[in-house]
Amino acid sequence: MSKISTKPPSGMRDFLPADLVRRRAVIDVVVKAYEAHGFTPLETPAIENLSTLTGKYGEEGDQLMYRLLHRRDALRRPLEAAHAEGRPAREGELADQGLRYDLTVPLARVVAQYGQLPRFFKRYQIQPVWRADRPGRGRFREFYQCDVDIIGTESLVAEAEVCSAVASALVELGFEAFTVLINHRELLRAMIRAAGIDEALEGTALVAVDKLDKVGKQGVLTELEQRGIEAGSGAKLLDMITPPPGSGAVYNATLLSSLRERVDERGKAAIDELGTLMGLCAYNPAGDHLEFAPSLARGLGYYTGPIFEIRVPDFPSSVGGGGRYDNLVGMFGKQAIPAVGFSLGLERLIVVKDERGDFDELAIGPDLMLCWMDVDGGRVLELATKLRLAGLNVEVYPEKTKKLKKQLAYADAEGVKARFVGICGKQEIEDETLTVKHLASGEQVTLPVDAITPERLAAFVDQAVDQAGGGKPSGSTDEG
Template identity: 40%
Template sequence: MDNSPARGTRDLLPATVAVRDHVLATITAVYHRYGYQRIETPALEDIQRLSGGQGGENEKLIYRVLRRGLDEVVPAGTDLKDLVDLGLRYDLTVPLTRFYGNNQASLPTPFRSFQFGPVWRAERPQKGRYRQFNQCDIDLIGEESVLAEVELIEATTEALAAVGLAGTTVRVSDRRFLAALAGAAGLPEEAWTGLFITLDKLDKVGWDGVRAELAGRGVDGARVDGLQATITGLRGVDPAKLGDTLADTVPGLADEVVADLAQTADALAALAGTREVSWEFDPTLVRGMGYYTGQIFEVAHPATSSSIAGGGRYDQLIGRSLGKDVPACGFSIGFERIVDLIDTAPTGARVAVLFEADVPLTRVTAVARELRADGTSVSPVRRRGKFGAQLGRLTEWGFTAFAHLKADTEGLPERRPLAG
């Protein structure tokens, strides 16, 4: 029998889990200081909600769950929709919108939500990408101004710095800007999604690759040249001049969008003056989810080519559950990615009470209990084998000290450090 985990999933050893627990506790402490409250949602969601056209490419990766009570053999030609009614969540945002729609009467306005939990995507496993992984999200629901964007960015960059990932760069754009850019290029609205998907690949395929893919989508070269000129001119724009530059560069861009981005730019410039974080306007930033309606952002770190956090505004998604639109904005930390970047286990005393076989168990547990009184982690371990070899094993298992308890030991045994 094969006892290995399913492909794309992992067994996690205690030392690995200790690092993950430390990272989560650190992030949680930061988010609590900002007033975000932890909630939980089920792993299973209605398949219609998960496949409602708002999840972008992730909707192709849903793990579908068969209806209860199906026969072992179903008739040939049966539609998938007749076999499936639930699916495993692929992110935490879609479940959050259902949660808010069901519970808004019991929640404050605005509502600051914090979630941590597993999600599932049926994709090809590779380094840093798993079929089951944890997401760590904060969302601000009910705040229509860019206070939401600014607070989410500040809280998330502070959380990342707290776990040891300083020197991050926040990349900012806006779906409304991208729509205006596509419109100014003369593209019909039905072609915008294809344009956004292609632009999202620019860093990987370059402008030649973008031009070739857009040509395959029916976009002529002159329009691509115009897009390239506009985007190139907006790269590295002075944050203090972002609003004016956008207004002058992109015809048809609404004054509201310009004002919102200018406010975000001012706030991020002020934030950069208080800590080691930088930001830039990225005219090619797209984000894959179809539910974004306004500003979008990602966080980059020099230790990896992949983003370590991302999010944006989704003012229309909650309306699917509630029947009316509610302003909402969220930020998700790539928990698995940041854990992979942190190779230092949390420090803390762990003491093994090595007890000989002739020591009464009531004495063993009493000694361990007393040693724990100051908050130290203490575990009784039976003495066996060669003493030096056992001490070596204790060190490998993460213990930092030991106390040797013999039958004739009076009082508390001496606590001795283990070799590092």
């Protein structure tokens, strides 16, 4: 048979046990922080109707979306119809479902669908999303988002709570120096108006502003001009969105009040909202990390109010973002329902923590590997069953062999790394005992099988370490 590539598709990853132990350690912390904030879990299908997905993420989003090819007759019909009409088939005829692109649009669909949800629906969702983007460091085509959202209220308490949940997760993950950049979509619009830019060009101006980080001031100016915005207006806008650097509560307040004088009533209202939000966060985990960033635009089309983005020192781009999106649920043709959310990008957090060595201590091996010789396999599996019922994770060397050394070497091999080996021979089966060896210290002890529990083994390790520390000779001790 010809050799098939066994790599995962480009931009996709296999998570081997050592990877997954790391991912789960991070996810567990995030779940705990989100649940501490009163969020409950939601999961939605990977596959959504294209009518749900398209038109929500802007043109780029629609292009990066994975679509599912129709099957059988549903595929044959449009292909043959196009042929009969003497034209190539069109993309839109070949698919009506796709993979979810984020977790927010599926949430909006869920909220529109289920009448029985609580009036203030606080959900978290940690699932993969798919985007056919160009892969890069910390950027994949399948990646996990960790979202918290509060649906059903316009109160800024909701903004403060999602910021708190995300900040709390970051603190628990050991990110001390993160920044939560905040801005307001209505303030951005007001600044665009104040710069004398035509309302019709507002959307295109936002796209240009969003690139400030990547292309710099001059780049944005050029792009604004290319998008039909007069140079004077572009310069005026840039002046407003690129204040002198600084940070802290006083800086935030000063900056907000200086901008307040340059924008119209709607802009002032947005600035007041940001001030209120900062007040609400003053004593929550986000408080010290908030930084007003007038150039922050957030690419996604659906935001309507305050917007957020997380930066950490070790990573060049954002590790999370969010904001208020009061019109998205209404786009499903039912009642409009206000909403605000925040999403943490799991992958980037893991990249940073990995590079820091935060995961170096995580173990994947079983508590105990049973090595055996000269006994019936059924009795070994009976012994394994007893030890498992006592609470131990037990692996059994799967093959019958006389070579104990080979079994011991395997128990300590890379990717296996059992904490203990249990050596089971004829005598042990007869006596209902087991000789247990701690691989790291080399200490071993023979115990009655009934006495072997996680606690007993932990105590044995403590004792072995004490002995080593006390300078006593290391060696085997017998009990039982």
